[in-house]
Amino acid sequence: MFAYIVRRLALMLVTLIGISIIIFVLLRVVPGNIVDILFDAAGFVDPTDKANLEKELGLNLPIYQQYLNWIGGLLHGDLGYSYVSEKPALQEILPRIPITARLAALALLFSASIGIPLGVLSAVHQGSRLDYTLRVVSLSGLSLPSFWLGLLILMASVSLFGHMPIYNPNPATWTEAFAIYAVPAMAVGFRSAALTMRITRSSMLEILRQDYIRTARAKGASEASVNYRHALKNAILPVITVIGIEAAFLIGGLIVTETVFNIPGVARFLVEALRWRDYPIVQNLVMLIAVVVVVANFTVDMLYAAIDPRIRYGD
Amino acid sequence: MRSVHALAAAALLLLPAYDVASAGEPKQGGILRVYHRDSPGSASIHEGATFSINVPFMPVFNNLVLFKQDVAQNSADSIVPDLAESWAWSNDGKKLTFKLRQGVKWHDGKPFTSADVKCTFDMLMGKSQQKFRQNPRKSWYNQVEDVTTNGDFEASFSLKRPQPALLSLLASGYTPVYPCHVSPADMRTKPVGTGPFKFVEFKANESIKLTKNPDYFKKGLPHLDGIEFTIITNRSTAILGFVSGKFDMTFPTEVSIPLLKEVKSQAPNAVCVVEPVNVSTNIIVNSSAPPFDNIDIRRALALVLDRKAFVSILYEGQADIGGTMLPAPGGLWAMPKEMLESIPGYGPDVNANREEARKLMQKAGYGPDKRLAVKVATRNIPIYRDPAVILIDQMKSIYIDGDLDVVDTAQWFPKVARKDYSLGLNLTGNAVDDPDQSFYENYSCGSERNYTNYCNREIEKLFDEQSMEKDVTKRKKLVWEIDRKLQEDVARPIILHARQGSCWQPYVKGITIMVNSSYNGYRYEDVWMDK
Numbered sequence: 001m002f003a004y005i006v007r008r009l010a011l012m013l014v015t016l017i018g019i020s021i022i023i024f025v026l027l028r029v030v031p032g033n034i035v036d037i038l039f040d041a042a043g044f045v046d047p048t049d050k051a052n053l054e055k056e057l058g059l060n061l062p063i064y065q066q067y068l069n070w071i072g073g074l075l076h077g078d079l080g081y082s083y084v085s086e087k088p089a090l091q092e093i094l095p096r097i098p099i100t101a102r103l104a105a106l107a108l109l110f111s112a113s114i115g116i117p118l119g120v121l122s123a124v125h126q127g128s129r130l131d132y133t134l135r136v137v138s139l140s141g142l143s144l145p146s147f148w149l150g151l152l153i154l155m156a157s158v159s160l161f162g163h164m165p166i167y168n169p170n171p172a173t174w175t176e177a178f179a180i181y182a183v184p185a186m187a188v189g190f191r192s193a194a195l196t197m198r199i200t201r202s203s204m205l206e207i208l209r210q211d212y213i214r215t216a217r218a219k220g221a222s223e224a225s226v227n228y229r230h231a232l233k234n235a236i237l238p239v240i241t242v243i244g245i246e247a248a249f250l251i252g253g254l255i256v257t258e259t260v261f262n263i264p265g266v267a268r269f270l271v272e273a274l275r276w277r278d279y280p281i282v283q284n285l286v287m288l289i290a291v292v293v294v295v296a297n298f299t300v301d302m303l304y305a306a307i308d309p310r311i312r313y314g315d
Numbered sequence: 316m317r318s319v320h321a322l323a324a325a326a327l328l329l330l331p332a333y334d335v336a337s338a339g340e341p342k343q344g345g346i347l348r349v350y351h352r353d354s355p356g357s358a359s360i361h362e363g364a365t366f367s368i369n370v371p372f373m374p375v376f377n378n379l380v381l382f383k384q385d386v387a388q389n390s391a392d393s394i395v396p397d398l399a400e401s402w403a404w405s406n407d408g409k410k411l412t413f414k415l416r417q418g419v420k421w422h423d424g425k426p427f428t429s430a431d432v433k434c435t436f437d438m439l440m441g442k443s444q445q446k447f448r449q450n451p452r453k454s455w456y457n458q459v460e461d462v463t464t465n466g467d468f469e470a471s472f473s474l475k476r477p478q479p480a481l482l483s484l485l486a487s488g489y490t491p492v493y494p495c496h497v498s499p500a501d502m503r504t505k506p507v508g509t510g511p512f513k514f515v516e517f518k519a520n521e522s523i524k525l526t527k528n529p530d531y532f533k534k535g536l537p538h539l540d541g542i543e544f545t546i547i548t549n550r551s552t553a554i555l556g557f558v559s560g561k562f563d564m565t566f567p568t569e570v571s572i573p574l575l576k577e578v579k580s581q582a583p584n585a586v587c588v589v590e591p592v593n594v595s596t597n598i599i600v601n602s603s604a605p606p607f608d609n610i611d612i613r614r615a616l617a618l619v620l621d622r623k624a625f626v627s628i629l630y631e632g633q634a635d636i637g638g639t640m641l642p643a644p645g646g647l648w649a650m651p652k653e654m655l656e657s658i659p660g661y662g663p664d665v666n667a668n669r670e671e672a673r674k675l676m677q678k679a680g681y682g683p684d685k686r687l688a689v690k691v692a693t694r695n696i697p698i699y700r701d702p703a704v705i706l707i708d709q710m711k712s713i714y715i716d717g718d719l720d721v722v723d724t725a726q727w728f729p730k731v732a733r734k735d736y737s738l739g740l741n742l743t744g745n746a747v748d749d750p751d752q753s754f755y756e757n758y759s760c761g762s763e764r765n766y767t768n769y770c771n772r773e774i775e776k777l778f779d780e781q782s783m784e785k786d787v788t789k790r791k792k793l794v795w796e797i798d799r800k801l802q803e804d805v806a807r808p809i810i811l812h813a814r815q816g817s818c819w820q821p822y823v824k825g826i827t828i829m830v831n832s833s834y835n836g837y838r839y840e841d842v843w844m845d846k
Contacts, residue, residue, distance in 0.1 A: 031723060031725060031726050032724075032725025032726050032729070033725070036725045036726070036728075036729055037724070037725050038356060038448075038449055039449070039728060039729075040724055040725060040727060046449075046763065049448075049449060049450070053448060053449075082519075084354075084356055084357070084519060085504065085517075085519045086357075086500065086503060087504070092519065151551055151552075154552060154555050155555065158555050158558060158559045158581075159581075162559060162560070163559060164555055164556055164559040164561055166547075166552060166556060166561070259548060259549050259552075260549055260551075260552055261552070262545070262546075262547045262549070262552055262556075264518070264520060264521040268520065268548075269520055272354060272519070272520045272548070276356070277725065
């Protein structure tokens with residue numbers, strides 16, 4: 001197990017180094033930089049002012065030098081300064097992390113707590129009216145874009161309740177506090193709940209046909225015990241994989257959801273920073289997301305190993 | 316004729332978008348909640364060139380003089396003292412002296428003096444050691460030789476030649492006075508002013524908060540306790556927020572005509588107005604390279620335009636057709652209708668214009684069997700892209716096949732500056748409805764914003780002549796002649812002048828939306844809430 005963990009950690013490190021290079025190069029390949037954007041607002045480009053500003057921001061340095069400066073700073077905990085707000089990047093990013101983390105966690109919780117039980121129900125009652133209904137719901141969950149669903153929710157709440165659950169940093173009541181996260185979490189988590197449900201269903205169907213399930217039934221185990229203790233425990237592995245992958249994909253959904261619900265999280269901030277070509281913010285944020293994804297994958301691998309003793313490298 | 320114009324001008328002056336007198340005595344208190352369309356790049360008005368900065372930060376500052384905030388039409392007659400108590404021109408029109416208010420304090424408690432005026436304008440003219448990171452309106456002060464002080468409360472602008480319009484430029488929302496003791500870098504993040512509201516915080520992509528300045532030198536003002544701008548980039552969310560009552564006001568002049576209908580249907584009590592924004596949609600033609608180096612093809616291009624179709628499709632009929640200067644009644648300097656319609660391409664018979672255009676194209680060697688293929692470059696933003704598509708469609712009728720070339724925002728001005736385009740569709744905003752600002756900036760030889768490199772020394776002389784003219788009637792006639800010549804030369808064919816909507820809740824009082832600029836009306840010291 002120890003060798004397995006070491007190997008996974010080493011792979012994580014190599015992946016992160018690779019990602020840092022890709023992010024850095026890709027950002028500079030995109031045409032235009034912050035200086036171009038600033039001059040765009042002015043409606044003209046003054047070559048002298050442009051050169052001065054590029055020098056001030058260190059954009060005139062060779063690309064490898066810029067990369068080494070960034071990585072050197074990162075190792076010392078210095079993420080640089082935002083070109084736009086002129087504040088330390090860390091100061092800009094840190095307050096936004098808990099907002100997105102809360103939203104993402106709620107979305108995943110929603111996805112798992114809805115998707116898994118409904119998937120089991122659907123599999124256990126295969127071919128029934130309930131199964132067909134749940135399959136239609138899950139298909140619609142996969143087809144509806146989260147920005148559209150988000151807007152629909154906003155429109156409905158304005159027209160039905162005359163109220164809109166968009167972000168408020170100082171909610172007056174706990175219900176408001178809950179609503180500002182729960183509603184967007186549902187909008188973004190609906191798709192992943194649908195996916196979780198479908199995977200749970202198909203995995204359960206496969207397991208329910210196994211011999212040991214028949215044996216359990218023959219031994220007189222209750223239906224609930226068969227479904228949840230014997231079948232679900234084995235059917236959950238692919239579901240965990242999917243939830244892990246969804247955690248990584250969630251950031252894409254969060255970008256639109258944070259925009260629609262006006263939530264000042266990292267996902268929306270990333271898009272704005274990209275628009276401004278605010279390299280220090282974009283680099284560090286993408287790196288942060290990469291770390292989250294890599295760590296999520298690592299956690300899934302560890303969970304695999306913990307749940308299924310057969311999956312242990314080198315053992 | 317003069318009396319008719321005077322009457323019309325008087326009527327416009329008395330036409331604030333909201334009648335304050337009927338609203339009763341202003342009530343004190345309350346936070347005005349407005350949504351902001353995007354996150355401004357900085358808080359420094361002098362370093363920006365978008366009204367996304369003016370709207371939230373104009374209330375932090377004062378100018379020397381200002382366009383009266385409850386008069387919808389900006390003009391020389393609506394200029395009132397602000398940090399200056401009074402002003403006077405020298406007899407030769409080359410010196411403008413301001414007597415400054417005493418006892419005014421910056422928000423950090425330091426006293427305001429004439430040194431701050433000198434500092435601000437020295438920086439704008441590029442004469443001081445401290446530099447702005449960007450100085451987009453440096454050319455406004457091309458005729459200013461020097462700014463001098465006489466004691467702490469008098470400042471004078473010495474000019475190279477008379478320029479009566481300088482006062483209008485100083486009255487713009489783009490011309491606040493900055494404190495000497497605060498660096499340009501700090502002004503970008505923590506602006507310090509003398510204005511009715513103090514800066515509290517600016518969280519990028521989130522919010523901008525201002526609070527009442529209790530020591531404001533205009534006693535009894537402002538009425539509000541503060542202003543909060545919530546940055547919402549998604550238009551649908553922002554409008555829903557206004558409709559649900561989360562906001563007291565929309566971002567000014569940001570509600571498009573189709574969206575305005577939505578607002579009115581969902582919030583029937585909202586007060587909404589549609590006003591010109593002094594932004595023209597126009598065509599930029601690279602006349603230094605084939606095929607548009609041929610004047611016949613340029614003229615054909617001007618003749619093909621069916622401007623009414625643009626107005627009808629893009630603005631449901633609510634936009635104006637004119638030359639360079641904003642059309643009346645909002646605009647002060649536009650050509651009379653008869654004069655405008657005598658310019659090729661502006662006549663009402665579109666088919667006849669296009670017939671003439673086809674003859675010009677045939678003369679240049681093109682026809683149904685030999686069509687001209689061009690790329691129509693434009694920014695990848697709907698307000699640019701949509702008219703470009705209509706233009707491509709209209710050009711088909713004169714044997715021109717256009718191919719839309721959408722350019723990322725970051726690349727648009729570098730591309731235009733490199734003259735790396737043949738034909739482009741552009742938007743031009745004017746901060747002040749004055750020919751000096753428009754002509755020199757967009758058509759003067761060598762100007763950075765003269766994208767087409769149009770250069771006509773004869774017209775340049777007329778620019779100076781009108782700029783020095785004190786008599787408004789004579790100046791207007793000169794301006795009309797210049798505008799006509801610019802259109803005839805196909806310098807930058809103007810398609811339309813846009814109008815946009817603004818809405819606020821019925822309890823918000825004292826809002827005036829300017830009718831000839833969207834950069835100058837956001838001091839908000841007179842705004843109050845009846846609730």
